[in-house]
Amino acid sequence: MSSFDHAHTFPRKLAAGAPLLAALALSACGGEPGDAGFGVIRLQDVFDDAEVTGSSGVAAGIAPTEIRFDGSGGFEWEAGRGLAALDVENGRLAGTTSDIVPLVHIERTGDVDNRDALHSIEIRARVSADTRLGISLSEQPPNYEAQVARLRALPWPLIQDVTAADEIQTYTFLAEQQGRIPAASTRHILIRPADEVGAEFEIESVRLTFLQEHLASIPSGIGWQGLAGVYHETIITRSPERASFALTLPEDPWLDLSVGTLEQSPVTFRVTVAHEGHEVVLGEQTVSAPDIWQAMPIDLSELGGETITLWLELDADRDNALGFWGSPAVRNRLVAQAGPADAPRGVILFVADTLRRDKLSTYGYERETSPVLTRLAAEGALVQDAQAHAIWTKVSVPSIHTSLYPRTHTVQRFFDLLPPTATTLAEAYREAGYATLSLTSNAFVGRATNLHQGFEEVHEPASLSEGGGFSKSARPFVDRVIPWLEAHRDGPFFINIHVTDPHSPYPGYEPYDTMWGDDESRAAYQDIQSRLRQAGAGGFGGGPDGEPRTESFEALDIDPGPYVQQEINWYDGSIRAMDAEIGRLIETIERLDLSEDVIFAFISDHGEEFLEHGSHFHLQIYGPNSNVPLVLWAPGRIEAGTVISDTLQSIDLMPTMLELSGVPVPAAAQGQSFESLLQPPRLASSGVAYAQSAWRPVPVFTEQLRDDNGTEPGPFPRDAYAVIDGDWKLVHNVYIPEGMDYPQYELFDHANDPLDQVDLAAENPEVVERLSQLIDDWLAYALAEQLPAVQTTIETLDPAELRRLCALGYIACP
């Protein structure tokens, strides 16, 4: 039995030597400085060449908020739990842990009515073990045991590895990365100094830096700035500063710009241009409310092709008022002439969170859950068997966006960040000159995973009025995309929309919550749910740990059938609701006359379990989670009615989209483009099919690594890998926690048993052997290609570049 052929499996291997930092450089590739293709000039990219005048000096300092244990006041502390000792010694709060979840509680008593948001927390501390240091913040006093229970499902977002040391170290937590944390929510600070027993620690100080203080400390320049949950690559200036740019404009230019401020008093943004000795104010807009972006597009068509000086000026009642210039880009309306031949005007990646392929009518489901997708598949391509690389968003989405296996991109746990050396889909499009926009209602798909890389504008879940960082409906995003598309109809644009309609909790909104099922089925569900609750089964939180498992039903001798059926009724309704929103998007594309000029890709990041393997949610590596839908629609580019039955994997999507767009595929991409499968057979005169970009079947891999949050057991307790090769799927359970009963290997007939119900390992030892070898070889490959740690990257960068990357939030600022 031979091992698989690397060359065919991984047609685009990482170039030898140092990882490419192409995307990091944010640089132009030829032509005018900043001209990234199509004639687009992003002012934030050429800011280094800009001249800034009129600075009135950095703003007056704002008093820092610091907790010190050497006698200063304004706070109280207490031992929360899991501590053998805690006291102040030599001006430090010192203690020893006696549990894996030790908690130190600090309550701030002064300065808590500040209306600002937290930027970062800096802890100066020393710990005697190699462990992890975490922080949790709240407005209300914490309930320690509730915190421990919650930790089993969700880790704290503010956490980092620490190394045993004798000296005090400084640990900085970038709170801003987790969305807006209002100052009121920083009253209570919980510190988990270690996640093991017997660790000794000393805390010297805890320093909170709020946004105003942070902004007062940074120079004018570029940054990644958010207002009300919407982020832009931003040029920051202070009144009465004037930043001037010498530019040669493209043929039919306009300035795409959003402006906003944190100031409560009016700030006036002015765009002035000088051409042939005349100075003209092209636009002036006063922003009178803080924390909101306002569009300020400016037509430059009369200056097409000219060399000009462009000024961004700020005016306010007082000096040093902050102004944010969001994604200021000179774009060219003449896309067709300016870009590569056949380049699409627009590319849209639509990712449905938690969507099982087999619940779509497009894939033969008997309920009409997805009429719009069915139409798109009929006019485009339907991929019958796409596989996700992981079973939850945090891990699987970076694979879609980088064409890298999780083992390679290294995003495995709740708090991991995609290394800046990865090249994302957005970066590839951005570099090719596309306007890039992302909207996500799952925080994993934003800055919290470093997935904002390459996007000029990102709408984080915090921007949704529903709050809580989650929306049961794609509606608010589609509402925002429609006017954005109208403004950017000339293109080129790349939009990523990540929606969570199908995600639990299952009941959708009216009328989709009652589209299937009836009063009786809902009553049956309620009845079973209350019986389960009485018996204390399941937390019903919609979280990883919260849904009832098969054992819970069996223990009470309840038939789970009616319960699951009603969940599916709701789940199906949510899908239909989402499908209607996709319909609006397509309608807009057609109304804007773009349908012959776009690439629309629809995919899911993973599926969902309905007790097929004993659990709910998406916790296991089997078919219900790994089988995902994939539909491509690009009239004129993809043959209508294309059906692909080969098994594909999510990492194949990025090279395929890029190839369809005529944009170079990053060398590091591990997927293979299936663009050739989307075309009508192109026969050379000899009758032999085009060989250039031939697609070949390869094994497909999915993985699951435990993330225990330093608790036992965690939400994802197993380590497992899966490979699909031909019709077989092998699951290798590498780590099985105590008390769980899984065989080491499970083999399934993937073609006939897509939900992995019947284990055929015992009857097919040689298949098991062959496939497990594939996994081993692949794993070695994926690990060898692993992206370097951020620290390694930092050491290779020059200081200016490093400053820019940290300003954009790609890496933590040193």
Place this chain on the structure above:
Amino acid sequence: MTKPTAPVILCCLALAACGGTNEPTVIRLQDEFANATVAGGAPPEPVDPTVLRFDGQPAPGYSAALGVADLRLENGSLAGATTAEFPIVQVTRAEGLDNPDILHTIEIRARVSAGANIGVVFASADAPNAQAIAMQGTLIPWALSSPLLPGDEFQTYAIPVGTALNAHAAGAELNGYGTRQILIRPSDAAGAEFEIESIQLIFRREYMTTVPSGISWQAFDHRGKETIVTRAPERVSYDLTLPSTPWLDVAIATAERLPVTFRVLATQSGETLFSSERTLTTAGRWEPMPVDLADLAGQRVTLSLELESEQPGALGFWGAPAIRNSGARPAASPDGPQGVILFVADTLRPDHLMPYGYPRETSPNLERLAAEGALMLDNQANSTWTKVSVPSMLSSTYPRTNQVQQMLDRLPAAATTLAEVYREAGYATLGLSANWFVGSATNLHQGFEDFEEAAALDDEVGDTPSKSARAQVDRLLPWLEQHRDVPFFVNIHVTDPHSPFMPQAPYDAYWGDAGTRRRYEEGIEKFRQVRPTFVEVGPPAGGEPTTVGLREAGVNPIDILQQHYDWYDGSIRAMDAELGRIVETLERLGLRDDVLLVFVSDHGEEFLEHGGHFHRQIYGENSNVPLVIWAPGRIEPGTVVSETIQSLDLMPTMLELSGLPAPETAQGQSFVPLLTSRERLAGGIAHAQGTWRPAPVFSERMPESPATEGPGLPGIVTDMRLYSYSVIDGGHKLVHHVFIADGLGIPEYQLFDHVADPLDQDDIAAENPELVERLKQLLGDWQEYADAARFPEDGIATENLEPAELQRLCSLGYIAC
């Protein structure tokens, strides 16, 4: 003085298309609906009625909220007895709360033994404060009420909701959730027995199943529009010739939860030339759907509005569908400004504004406008509160003539508003109001194609009007961009300066300091001891600080006043910044030389000049109002008018500046002659055609509701109750108080030197008896005149109208159906 004309002309009622040129400014499809063909209608699907009954299980939740004894379920009814004149029974709905549709009618089937009226209000809170609602109800009568037929028989009381006021659920739309709590006042008599058998809520969709498709006034989220209502798969088609630069200006909405697709089609001899569609998936909101028709310029086409849904009979609303012609000027006034904006600041005194000499920098933008335009030094409001002064201004009629004098009065349909005149001339008309008096509650939506009511704003302070013009300006700016090429008239009414005085940051701390703030808080705390009804959200909720009250409490009035000034001034500054954004946008859109921007206030505010706060008395602090007109190219920069004029002069003035005739009903006179330097340079000899002559100016301050007539309800509102008329003529002001609350010690007549004493501080009546006599005579003549000119009641004004026309007017909410 203009004479009233008889018979009243119903020009604007007719909503007629404007005069015959080949190139119309606008073709409003709602106005042309009678000429449209409607095809393909499906019978509407029946809608399950929303009925609350008390004979089955489970009965709706109910409780005796106030003044009701022995409330029980009996014989299938909710029965009880009233123990007070303001009894309230609370009925709580548990189902259908997420209904996005809004209420059309409520029907209560009940038997009541005694009383004159049955009424209802709605609330959404878990536990509405019945005591507070009753207290307010004594001041503002419930709009949703019906005369009772007391006796042994069950009666069905059907109360149309329409655009009527539900002040007690201010801000909440009367949709499923907004009607969660039904508060019924079964009788206004104590000791009455009542039995309520059922309550039926008829929502718009259900109501619509009973009426044909057609035009009406429809609101979503309190944004009302002249609307064509259709049902899927209906198609409304118009044969028309498109102008030279046509676009369809329309907003669309639905009350359905399933997707509804709106399609605009242009065909010629059956061949489709153009089609554009838009699907709505969210119920209950307007979405703009502008359609560019430039490719079809000048063509004779069939234009169709078509609705599609998987649910036959699904309702679609086409809001203010107008084919506008970019670049075209109204045939009636080719030289008029392209855009007209009337900016009304509620409760704003001129003496707190920079152009009027105030030392604080409260209004830099207004000062600039005054310097570039005209400043009117002595403009007088015709009343001292919004409800009465604004209709007067917008129709150029005295309150005694237009009869909007109390809380629930509505402007008669026979009045011609400023918006109606501009609408008829072809202007796009938009109203944005932060005060519910200025809206459909007063019938002031007349003439507006779009009107955003106060309740459409997110309230920033309690249930009072918005403290910031920001939200309105945020909505106005994109509308201006969209209408930059067509004639437009916008009326924006903002309430920044209105109490409660404290504005949003940073304007709350723009002036003053911690010491001022502390003295204020301590003073208020002491004042609360003597006036427990005082609440900071301001009058009329209860007992504002008066000189008498402060004296009783031992508070130095300046401790209260200084903080009020600081906040009031901060509010003005906040508003001025928003005014600045409007001007900035007009300039950015290249409209600077083609607009008429008018800034005015409806009345001022008292700061204890006459012992009270709020705006209750007819003295100068309330009646003097600012007026600035900015129209570069039309009005000489730096024009200053010192003559005494009145707010009802504004309408004829604006119309003259726009090249449009004032309606014959207008009682004001245009002061355009005072604005044009040509007139001034001509040695005082006015242009024969546009002569302006000094005229007496009249104002009134009468009871705000029947409850406050006579001795009223002392303690609830204020210590200061005074009902009065005033006249200013020849530099003197006479005030005639027709009611004076006990203990105020004020004479019936007071005379002031209006020029030297603009705040009416020194009564000089005793020294000038013959002057008093002369002005008394003027007042008497004026009252006779104003009464004689009264508009006819709607029933009389409309009696000769055709049924179709009558139907249309009632659909638009101008008259009762």
